[in-house]
Amino acid sequence: MKDKMGTTGLIFNEPLLWEKGSPGRKGLSLPRRDVDETPLDAALVGDGPDFPDLSELDVVRHFTKLSQWNFGVDSGMYPLGSCTMKYNPKTNERxxxxxxxxxxxxxxPESLSQGALELMYDLQGYLGEITGLPAVSVQPAAGSHGELTGMLIFAAYHKNKGKPRTKVLIPDTAHGTNPASAALCGFTSVGVKSGPDGVLLPESVAELMDEDTAGIMITNPNTLGLFEDNIRQVADIVHQKGGLVYGDGANMNAVMGIVNIGDIGVDVLHLNLHKTFSTPHGGGGPGAGPVCVTPELEPFLPVPRVVKDGDIYRLDEDYPLSVGKVHAFYGNFGILLRAYSYILSVGTYFKEVSQYAVLNANYIKERLKGTYHLPYDRPCMHECVFTDKHQQEHHVATLDIAKRLMDHGFHPPTIYFPLVVSGAIMIEPTESESKETLDQFIDAMKQIAQEAVDCPDCLHESPQFPKVRRLDETAAARNPCLKG
Amino acid sequence: MRYLPHTKEDIQEMLQVVGAADLDALFSSIPDECRRKEAMNLPDPITEWELNGHMDCMAASMGAPPFYKVFMGAGSYHHYIPEITRQLLLRSEFFTAYTPYQPEISQGTLQTIYEYQTLVTRLLGMDVANASMYDGASGLAEALLMTIRATRRKKVAVSRVVHPLYRQVVKTYFAPTGFEVVELPVGTDGRTDLSGLADLGELAGVALQSPNFFGCIEDLEAAGKAIHTDKKTLFVVGFSEPLAYGLLKSPGACGADIACGEGQSFGIPQSFGGPGLGMFAAKQKYVRTMPGRLIGKTTDRDGKTGFVLTLATREQHIRREKATSNICSNQGLCATAATMYMAAVGGTGIRELSRLNRDRAEYLKASLAKAGHTSPFSAPTFNEFVVRFPDGFADTWQALLEKKIVAGLHLAPYYPEMSDCWLMCVTETISKNTIDSLVKEVVK
Incomplete structure (x- = not known):
């Protein structure tokens, strides 16, 4: 295709909800009143919320128009690094x-919820098998909630040993949520610098690991898309000092069937079902962040646990060492259900999922590495990280490249992350994308690099096609207007 | 496998570009000692049609509407969900997008969440609302941690009639922190007893729920005054049934500093307890200590109005361990559903719907009282209430279950001293006729 994929089309302006409608309209079918009104103490009664009154069609058109201003995975390739924007199968919604x-x-009662309990029980089993960490709780509602649960387990484990610890080691390539999750559990986070090849060095960990340190949080593959090849040595060092190893499984999509996470020394791992297991990202959740642990840590998992007695599934609260509940009920069941559907649909093909995700990322890396600066030139996992170093010579920055990609019909990659790389462009294609789509993306990236030489201002002025152009984020933060 | 587009030819061509002999060679950077030796033990993939049959079969074992009439609330409510909400949510531009990091191509999500924030502040009478939390329980825990950040005090008080499962989550969040949670007792009227407040020392925050777990409407105005006797203490109002605020005086109007609760009632399926929606709002002066994402209004280069994620300096990707919370992605699609629901029901509609919920519940309450089964509490209630059966109710409950009626929740596991009490809920989905059929069995 010679033309850019992005083009202009007819989209609509649409006012805010409360600028529409007229008092007395209704968009919802209200049940008939079949009982008398009952009085209520006037001191308790309010005026009712000032919501606009809209007709059903008003509401339908409003949100249809708004949806057209959005870009989703169904619209096109969404190579947002670290977020695994793979296809969200339609059948899961059904x-x-x-x-x-x-x-x-x-x-x-349990007798009326066997189907849901069976689903959660079987999902626990599948996630245990995929990770190699057999004890699983599906209760955490998001990845960061899974991290928090993991840190609660760290704290409970050391407390139970009789020696609470105060620090947690966190490499500089970690997700930003890692230190925040550790802090919520009262731990001080201690930064660990990655080595010159972008991976952790055992000696850096050995230097910092002591008997006041609860353990380490490692993202593997890390946020540079590299496999932490010293993971076993690092785990041994941490274990020797009585610490635990936390694995951030956000990047699990790279290593299913390739690495048994339990075997490489990880004690606690969270998964993001909205990444690896295809549940929709929903414009920012809901997700689900199950936690998988070694048999030794099973007593600390959140309650209730879903267990099976003979042919009956039930909820079991009787775990005195448990960290407690992290969600009012059992977690985001609706999301668990979608992940379960995905697992049954993919079945024995999970290894291929990881192989193709890694193949796609390496293909992009190889084909773009002459055009964009590649800070770590070694085989990558499911994502690759470039920088804007070459384009900076023409005063074109990562942000300009990202914005221009929109005009080409692609969602930009993750930018300026990880922090250890200046001007990072972090590309995660996922296994969902075909070779043709990758070729189109690569062509677009190359055209943009050429434009950086020929017409840097064309990039500074991008994007041109979306409904709005670059927005003033500074003004938004200086004088926050958070409601209308 | 229909989700994987790779043909043999594609794979060969791509491997050649990469310079790898085969797919295994792609993983050469993984040391042999880290390689998985045995294959994963997973079932053979099933077809879309087999999956439909399997899931329908599993779901058939569930005691859910329309096959069952469920008189149970307790933090999860069966309300009608308009078809437009279900269908509009399936606009894949909404549900297959992620957090709106790139505002130029995310204005749909951004304007929707801005509208959500606005409608939530109007519902709760507050100044600012965030883009949502995981659920009502974690929202309450985060609200209490926020009172500690805002006041630099170390102790919070929570009413014993706040949802027991929410209190358990609060306990979990507080366990490793060293901060203290004390419980406020319940009065004989079913409302929180605040008479001992002054003896509790310096409190960062005091949390009540209204309607509370017993369905009783707290006197929030009086509570707010009592709590604010200590000017530093923050008044936190929780809820599990937001529909009540179509009728009741809002938390903000009663002096709340933070209002937070579960928003599932607004267009979100119960779905065995999740995903729900943690609604979270506060007074303006606390905006920078609030957890969660915020959307703000701004303009683009041409002066056109648009929306962006804002005040990110409170968040973990910038402040890391000093962030106000670790929460990042939340319940965006559930907040979208709630926005669509609030738009569809409207100001006039929510008033009518709220009243109908209360009036139908009152009808059941009065019918049971007529039969001699009264509530132990005198405080007014919204759409659920406690009823006492001194001679036991388990057999009748079982008999009703045979008729596919789930007649409320036994309170014994949550309040051991109330072993002869059940919590009953009636929403607009339960008609007078269905209520009558329950009552008929009870008076037998």
Whole structure:
């Protein structure tokens, strides 16, 4: 295709909800009143919220128009590094909307919730098998919630040993949520610098690991898309001092069937079902962040646990060492259900999922490495990280490249992350993309690099095609306007 | 496998470009000692049609509407969800997008969440609302941690009639922190007893829930005054049934500093307890100590109005361990559903719907009282209430279950001293006829 994929088209302006409608309209079918009104103490009664009154069609058009201003995975390639924007199968939505599941009350007696309990039990088993960490809780509602649960387990484990610890080691390539999760559990985070090849060095960990340190949080593959090849030595060092190893499984999509996470010394791992297991990202959640642990740490998992007695599934609260509950009920069941559907659909093909995700990333890396600066030129996992070093010579920055990609019909990669690389462009294509789509993306990136030489201002002025152009984020933060 | 587009030819061509002999060679950077030796033990993939059959079969075992009539609330409510909400949410531009880091191509999500923030502040009578938390329980825990940040005090008080499962989550969040959570007792009227507040020392925050777990409407105005006797203490109002605020005086109007709760009632399927929606709002002066993401209004280069993520300096990717919370992605699509629901029901509609919920619940309450089964509490209630059966109710409950009626929640596991009490809930989805059929069995 010679033309850019992005083009202009007719999209609509649309006011805010409360600038529309007229008092007395309704967009919802209200049940008939079949009982008398009952009085209520006037001191308790309010005026009711000032919501606009809209007709059903008003609401439909409003949100249809708004949706057209968005870009999703269904719109095109969304190579947002570290977020694993793979295809979200339509059938999963069908399964989540079956009335028996969608309408189920969480406090139904066990005899009336066997299907949901069986689903969670089997999902725990599959996630245990994929990670090699057999004890699983599906309760955490998001990746960061899984991290928090992991840190609660760290704290509970050391407390149970009789010696609470105060610090956690966190490499500079970690996700930003890692230090925040550790801090919520009262730990001080201690930074560990990665080595010149972008991976952790055992000696850096040995220097910092002591008997007041609860353990280490490692993202593997790390946020540079590299496999932490010293992981076993690092784990041994941490274990020798009585610490635990936390694995941030955000990047699990690279190593399914390739690495058994339990075997490489990781004690606790969280998974992001909205990344590796295809559940929709929803414009920012809901996700799910199950936690997988070694048999030794099983007693500390959140309650209730989903267990099986003979042919009956039930909820078990009887774990005195448990960290407790992290969610009002059992977690984001609707998301667990979608991940379960995905696992049954993919089945024995999970190794291929990882192989093709890694193949796609390496293909992009090889084909773009002459055009963009590659700070770590070694085989990558499921994502590759470039920088804007070559384009900076023409006063074109990562931000300009990202914005120009929109005009080409692509969602930009993750930018300026990881922090250890200046001007980072972090590309994660996922296994969902075909070779043709990757070739189109590569062509677009090359055209942009050429434009950086020929017409830097064309890039500074991009994007041209979306509904709005670059927005003033400084003004938004200086004088926050957070409601209308 | 239909989700994988790679043909043999594609793979060969790509491997050649990469310079790897085969797919295994792509993983050469992984030391042999880290390689998985045995294959994963996973089932053979099933077809879309087999999956449909399997899932339908599993779901058939669930005691859910429309096959069952469920008189159970307790933090998860069966309300009608308009078809437009279900279908509009399936606009894949909404549900297959992620956090709007690139605002130029995310204005749909951004304007929707800005509208969500606005409608939530109007519902709760507060100044600012965030883009959502995981659920009502974690929202409450984060609110209490926020009161500690805001006041630099070390102790919070939580009413014993806040949802028991929310209190358990608060306990989990507080366990490793060294901060203290004390419990406020319940009065004989079913409302929180605040008479001992002055003896508790310096409190960072005091949390009540209204309607509370027993369905009782707290006297928030009086509570706010009592709590603010200590000017530094923050008044936190929780809720599990936001629909109540279509009728009741808002937390903000009663002096709340933070209002937070579960938003599932607004267009989100119960789905066995999640995903729900943690609604979270506060007074303006606390905006920078709030957890969670915020959307703000701004302009683009041509002066056109647009929306962006803002005040990110509170967040973990910038402040790392000094962030106000570790929460980043939240429940965006659930917040979107709630926005669509609030738009569809409207100001006039929410008032009517709220009243109908209360009036139908009152009808059941009065019918049971007529049969001699009264509530132990005198405080007014919204759409759920406690009823006492001194002679036991388990057999009748079981008999009703045979008729596919789930007649409320037994309170014994949550309040051991109330072993003869059940919590009953009636929403607009339960008609007078269905209520009558429950009552008929009870008076037998």
């Amino acid at each position: 399964q989540a909307s079956i009335p028996g599941f969608a309408g189920a009350h969480p406090l139904l």
